[in-house]
Structures are given as structure tokens and as C-alpha cells.
Amino acid sequence: MxxxxxxxxxxxxxxxxxxxxxxxxxxxxxxxxxxxxxxxSLNQLEKLYKHNLTKAYIFLDSISLKNNHDLNKSYYINSREYFKRSEPILSFLEKENFKSLNAPNIIKVHEEDPTDIKINQPIGYQVIEENLFSESMDTMALKRAINITSARLKLIKNNSKTILKEYHLLWLIRDALIRITTTGLSNFDSPVLGQSLTESGYALNTLKDILAIYESKFSNKSLYNKWQDELDSSIISLKTDFDTFDRYEYIKTHAHKQLELWNETVKNWQVEFPFEIALSNDFNSLFSENMFNKLHFSDYKSDTTKLEQKIILGKKLFKDVNLSKERNMSCATCHIKEKGFTDGKTTFDNRQKRNTPTLSYAAYQQLYFMDARSGSLEGQIVGVVNNHDEFNMSMDSIIKRVRKNTKYSFLLDSLYNNERDDFNLRHAIASYVRTLNPFNSKFDNNINGKENTLTKKEKRGFNLFMGKAACATCHFPPLFNGTIPPNFNDTELEIIGVPKTKENKNLDDDYGRYHLFNVEERKGSFKTPTVRNIAITNPYMHNGVYNTLEEVMDFYNEGGGAGLGFDLPHQTLPFDNLNLSESEIESIIAFMKTLTDNY
Known part of the structure; x- marks a missing residue:
């Protein structure tokens, strides 16, 4: 046994x-x-990527002044198609190169070091497009742009090594979807031909190809099929006339559906993201506070402990007049909640040269003050403190006053585990300012399906804003400011030629960014502000010259300063004039008024 x-x-x-x-x-x-x-899968992805890059530069190299002009145009259009097909991968792997190759035909100024300012002539497809399809072609600029663009594409292709983890791939897909919905639905990168909708279809086709390469990753095959059906449907919807395309319905029907599928894919692939960049890793709407990782825009990215208490402290400091030399001014003096955190004045009590900008949605910028002289909210506060016409103090003096207040002193010690009072104080105020973006306007609530109250006129206005009127080529959704999606790492400055008075006879003598480094190409350049809450933040422009939205729209409809007859060789508006009808202008204004939030 x-x-x-x-x-x-x-x-x-x-x-x-x-x-x-x-x-x-x-x-x-x-x-x-x-x-x-x-x-x-990586090999197939790289093969797809290199194929599109190769076709792009082969067609580009085929352009020759010896050719028939129509033949050159067709070569360009074919090259542009394959460039856009490569865009989802190219823009993710080669962010700076992509920006150069797809940049507006505008001189690029680099002023990071005042002793080494660089003025770079533009290259890329927009330079080629504007010369090849214009009546007065600059052959030298055209040749240069073709040669450099082609050489850059070849360099990228020959040095490409597509090493992507699964979370990189998901970020890549999401970035492409957001780029299409924001800049792709406008003519941001096709101002002459107006081919952005068609080209967005090319990018969506590449996303289909990428998902097909990774089909085996889907444990839920119906999810993969939903992706293919959705992308096919989106591509078909984009095959329409640019001016009549219903962008509002596209976002509601397709863009938000794509984000839902993306979130389902994250779960299905069981992917964990190691960190967040500008965008959070879990959002279903482009018009939501949940879309953004606010810490990405902070100087103090790692400070998340006791954040709610720090925000309360920041709000108290924001309203405290004792931070100014004469104890008669606080941040809230010029940034009044009921006026969209502006003051409703042309300039503040004749002590300022410029109109008070809104703090609404200021969290999502990379540049601050109208001349973009500060790179963060925390840094911007120093400018206010030191300004003789504002707080007229030093940070050391403010800290001494704050420390004399026992409640403030206790909160600083209990909330911050360091002795950097200067920075801690600024961080607290900045943390409060970063809460002033509720995304609960009439427009937000409608596009997010929370209510159904937008009128036909307001929807038409949004479509015009994004389309024919070209407003969204500078005021990018969802923030409607100059911070460029989908990476949100750059905030644009524009030269539009604002007049000195509303009679529109003389150019304003405040040259904005020019005054910092005296770079001629920057003369008259100012940061692009948000259009959110615009109905309650008048007067408008950097000098408060216009008091109504009708006056602002008339200015743009005329073609900005150049349209008013001012000498502006570097004006950045992507049009001569808009040719908008009175009815169209009324619709755009009606839409802009729906961006007033309920903070």
C-alpha cells in the first residue's frame, strides 16, 4: 500500500x-x-512611413521650371498628399522638422538669447504652395523651398528608426485626431489651395493603415471594426466643399466618437501611460477641462500635494491689496471676475499703455503679457510686482509683508515643504489662476451634448469662424487662443496692424514684441489672446481701440492694417480681405457670444 x-x-x-x-x-x-x-509591427510601420516620405520627395523633385506650369502644380499636389499621409508619424517623431516643413510662409524669429537673435527664412510646403499657385511667382524662393524641403525629407527618411512603445503609438493616434479636428478643419496649413479637408482625409487613411498593422493587438475585434468604420465615415464626410462643411456636426458626430474609441483602445490594449504631457490621458471631449494636464503649463510641475489648499491661499493673495506698495491694488483690481477677469477699461486709469488682458483660460499658454515676455504664470507675476505702475514692489518686500500676516505665514509653512517663499507665493497665485477655465459656456454645453440650445445662426457662426473667415487659423480651438494644438507647446504672436484710433487712419505706435529686442521683423507683433468670454471683455485689441465686436470684425474683414493702407511688410494675417457679408459677420459674432462661460 x-x-x-x-x-x-x-x-x-x-x-x-x-x-x-x-x-x-x-x-x-x-x-x-x-x-x-x-x-x-514596427517594421511594417516604418515601411509605411518611409514609403510616404519617399513618394513625397520624389514628386517634389519632379517640379521644374522647365515643365508645364500645370504639371508642376499636379506634382506639388501629389507630393503634398504623401506628406500629409506621413504626417501622423512624422509629426510625432520629428516635431521640430514637421513644424518647419508645414510652417506658414512667414519669417521665423528666434529670440531666446538676446545676444544671438536668428532670422530664418521659411521653408516647407506653404512657401512652395504660395509661390507655385500665385500670379507673381518668386522663382528663387520657390527653388530654395523645394530644395531644402526635399533634402529635409530625405534626411528624415534615411535616418528614421521607428522605435515606438504602445503608449507612444496611442499618443501618436490621438495627436493626429486632435490636429485634424483643430487645425485640419480650418485652412491653417493650406491657405492658398484650401485643401485642408481633403488632406485631413489622407491623414485619417494613415491612421487606418496603422491600426491595421496592429490589428492583432485588439482582443475585442468589434472595437477594431468600429475604428475602421468610424475612420471610413469620417473620410467620406470630409469630401465636401470647404465653405459649406459643417464642422460643428463633424466634431459632435466624429471627433468625440474617435476619442471614445481611443479610450476604449487604451483599456483593450491594457496600456499604462508613464506620465502625462500637455493632454491628459483620459478625456472624451475636446471642449473640456479634463482634456488638459494643467501641470504641464506650470513652472512647478511636481507640486501636486495639498493643491486645493494652495489654490485657496492663492485666491486670498490674488484679492489682497497689501501686495502693492500703496496697499491700494490687488490682482483682482484689474482682473474682475464679472468682466471675464479684465477691467473693462481701454487702459488702466491711464497708468498702463496696454489694455488689461483676460485671465480666463490663461493657464493654457506658453507665453504671457501681450508681448510674450514671460514664459509662465509664475514668471508673469514677477512682472506685475516690479512694474512701477502696478504693485511697484520687489518680491522680497512682498514676502516680508506676507510673513507678517500670521495666517499667511502658517499656510506657507504648512503647504510648502521648502523655504522658497518667493516661488511658493507665486505658485499659490498661479495655481488659483489655473482654475479660471470652467469650459461650461453655451457652446461647450451644446457641443458636449449637455444641452441643445444653439441656434442655426450660432452654429453657422462657428462654421464660418473655423472656415471661410479663417479666425481659427490664429485662434485655435478648443482654447480659441494662439496656443497650437495638439502639442500645446507654442503660443503664436501675430502682426495684424492695429490702428491708433478707431477712425483707422494711423498705425498704433506700440510695436509690441519689437520693443524687447528691436527686431524689425517683430514690429507690431502681439500674442494671440483667447476669444473665450470675448462678449464681456471689451474693449478689444492691445490698445483697447475697438469697443464692439462689430468694429473688430470690420477691421479683419478689411484685411487688417494692410487693408487699411498701413505699410506692413510682415503682416501675418493669412488673407487680403475676408469678403464676409453683413449676415456672415452677424453669425460669427453670435457664435463668439456663446463662448461666455458661467464661472
């Missing part, structure tokens, strides 16, 4: 060992299979 039991025990152990070995062996095979599958 004992021998029999030993035999049974031996058999059981043998079975267990066999099962363990089998599981181990199978596990090894699975790991090996996944390794091969992962590498094979």
Missing part, C-alpha cells in the same frame, strides 16, 4: 512538473511570439 501511494505521489509530481514545464515552455513561446509580433 505504501509503495502504491509513493507511486501515486511520484506520478502526481511528474504530472505537476510536466504541466509546469509546459506552461513555462508555452510562456516562452508566447513571449517570443509577442517579441516577433512587436518587431514585425
Amino acid at each position: 505504501k509503495t502504491y501511494l509513493n507511486f501515486i505521489t511520484f506520478k502526481a509530481k511528474t504530472c505537476i512538473l510536466s504541466v509546469c514545464f509546459l506552461l513555462f515552455y508555452t510562456s516562452c513561446l508566447d513571449k517570443e511570439y509577442k517579441k516577433i509580433d512587436y518587431q514585425e
Whole structure:
């Protein structure tokens, strides 16, 4: 009996060992299979990417002044198609190169170091497009742009090594979807031909190809099929006339559906993101505070402990007049909540040269003050403190006053685990300002399906804003300011030629950014502000010259300063004039009024 039991025990152990070995062996095979599958997917992805880049520069190299002009145009259009097909991968792997290749035909000024200011002539497709399709072609500029653009594409292709983890791939897909919905639905990068809708279809086709490469990753095959159906449907909807395209319905029907599918894919692939960049890793709407990682825009990115208490402290400091030399001015003196955090004045009590900008949605910028002289909210506060016409103090003096207040002193010590009072005080105020973006305007609530109250006129106004009127080529949704999606790492400055008075006879003598470094190409450049809450933040422009939205729209409809007859060789508006009808202007204004939030 004992021998029999030993035999049974031996058999059981043998079975267990066999099962363990089998599981181990199978596990090894699975790991090996996944390794091969992962590498094979990357190889296919790189093949797709390089194919599109190659076709782009082959067609570009085919352009020659010896050719028939129509033939050159067709070569350009074909090259542009493959460039846009490469865009989802190119823009993710080569952000700076992509920006250069797809940049507006505007001189680029680099002023990070005042002792080494660089003025770079533009290259890329927009330079080629504007010369090839204009009546007065600059052959030298055209040749240069073609040669440099082609050489850059070849360099990227020959040095490309597509190494992407799964979370990178998901970010890449999301970035492409957001780029299409924001800049792609306007003519941001096709101002002459107006081909942005068609070209957005090319980018969506590449997303279809990418998902097909990674089809085996989907444990839920119906999710993969939903992606393909949705992308097919989106591509078809984009095949329409630019001016009559219903962008509002596209966002509601397609853009938000794509984000839902993206979130489902994250769960289905069981991907964990190691961190967040400008965008949060879980949002379903482009018009939502949940879309953004606000810490990305902060100087104090790691400070998340006791943040709610820090915001309360910041709000108290924001309203405290004791921070100014004469104890008669606080941040809230010029930034009044009921006026969209402006003051409703042309300039503040004749002590300021410029109109008070709104703090609404100021959290989502990379540049501050109208001349963009500060790179963060925390840094911007120093400018206010030191300004003789504002607080007229030093940070050291403010800290001494704050420390004399026992409640403030206790809060600083209990909320911050360091002795950097200067920075902690600024961080608290900035943390409060970063809460002034509720995304609960009439427009937000409607496009997010929370209510159904937008009128046909207001929807038409949004479509015009995004389309024919070209407003969204500078005021990018969803923030409607100059911070460029989908990476939100740059905030644009524009030269539009604002007049000195509303009679529109003389150019204003405040040259904005020019006054910092005296760079001629920056003369008259100012940061693009948000259009959110614009109905309650008048007067408008950097000098408060216009008091009504009708006056502002008339200015743009005329073509800005150049349209008024001012000498503006570097004006950045992407049009001569808009040719908008009175009815169209009324619709755009009606839409802008729906951006007033309920803070």
C-alpha cells in the first residue's frame, strides 16, 4: 500500500512538473511570439512611413521650371498628399522638422538669447504652395523651398528608426485626431489651395493603415471594426466643399466618437501611460477641462500635494491689496471676475499703455503679457510686482509683508515643504489662476451634448469662424487662443496692424514684441489672446481701440492694417480681405457670444 501511494505521489509530481514545464515552455513561446509580433509591427510601420516620405520627395523633385506650369502644380499636389499621409508619424517623431516643413510662409524669429537673435527664412510646403499657385511667382524662393524641403525629407527618411512603445503609438493616434479636428478643419496649413479637408482625409487613411498593422493587438475585434468604420465615415464626410462643411456636426458626430474609441483602445490594449504631457490621458471631449494636464503649463510641475489648499491661499493673495506698495491694488483690481477677469477699461486709469488682458483660460499658454515676455504664470507675476505702475514692489518686500500676516505665514509653512517663499507665493497665485477655465459656456454645453440650445445662426457662426473667415487659423480651438494644438507647446504672436484710433487712419505706435529686442521683423507683433468670454471683455485689441465686436470684425474683414493702407511688410494675417457679408459677420459674432462661460 505504501509503495502504491509513493507511486501515486511520484506520478502526481511528474504530472505537476510536466504541466509546469509546459506552461513555462508555452510562456516562452508566447513571449517570443509577442517579441516577433512587436518587431514585425514596427517594421511594417516604418515601411509605411518611409514609403510616404519617399513618394513625397520624389514628386517634389519632379517640379521644374522647365515643365508645364500645370504639371508642376499636379506634382506639388501629389507630393503634398504623401506628406500629409506621413504626417501622423512624422509629426510625432520629428516635431521640430514637421513644424518647419508645414510652417506658414512667414519669417521665423528666434529670440531666446538676446545676444544671438536668428532670422530664418521659411521653408516647407506653404512657401512652395504660395509661390507655385500665385500670379507673381518668386522663382528663387520657390527653388530654395523645394530644395531644402526635399533634402529635409530625405534626411528624415534615411535616418528614421521607428522605435515606438504602445503608449507612444496611442499618443501618436490621438495627436493626429486632435490636429485634424483643430487645425485640419480650418485652412491653417493650406491657405492658398484650401485643401485642408481633403488632406485631413489622407491623414485619417494613415491612421487606418496603422491600426491595421496592429490589428492583432485588439482582443475585442468589434472595437477594431468600429475604428475602421468610424475612420471610413469620417473620410467620406470630409469630401465636401470647404465653405459649406459643417464642422460643428463633424466634431459632435466624429471627433468625440474617435476619442471614445481611443479610450476604449487604451483599456483593450491594457496600456499604462508613464506620465502625462500637455493632454491628459483620459478625456472624451475636446471642449473640456479634463482634456488638459494643467501641470504641464506650470513652472512647478511636481507640486501636486495639498493643491486645493494652495489654490485657496492663492485666491486670498490674488484679492489682497497689501501686495502693492500703496496697499491700494490687488490682482483682482484689474482682473474682475464679472468682466471675464479684465477691467473693462481701454487702459488702466491711464497708468498702463496696454489694455488689461483676460485671465480666463490663461493657464493654457506658453507665453504671457501681450508681448510674450514671460514664459509662465509664475514668471508673469514677477512682472506685475516690479512694474512701477502696478504693485511697484520687489518680491522680497512682498514676502516680508506676507510673513507678517500670521495666517499667511502658517499656510506657507504648512503647504510648502521648502523655504522658497518667493516661488511658493507665486505658485499659490498661479495655481488659483489655473482654475479660471470652467469650459461650461453655451457652446461647450451644446457641443458636449449637455444641452441643445444653439441656434442655426450660432452654429453657422462657428462654421464660418473655423472656415471661410479663417479666425481659427490664429485662434485655435478648443482654447480659441494662439496656443497650437495638439502639442500645446507654442503660443503664436501675430502682426495684424492695429490702428491708433478707431477712425483707422494711423498705425498704433506700440510695436509690441519689437520693443524687447528691436527686431524689425517683430514690429507690431502681439500674442494671440483667447476669444473665450470675448462678449464681456471689451474693449478689444492691445490698445483697447475697438469697443464692439462689430468694429473688430470690420477691421479683419478689411484685411487688417494692410487693408487699411498701413505699410506692413510682415503682416501675418493669412488673407487680403475676408469678403464676409453683413449676415456672415452677424453669425460669427453670435457664435463668439456663446463662448461666455458661467464661472
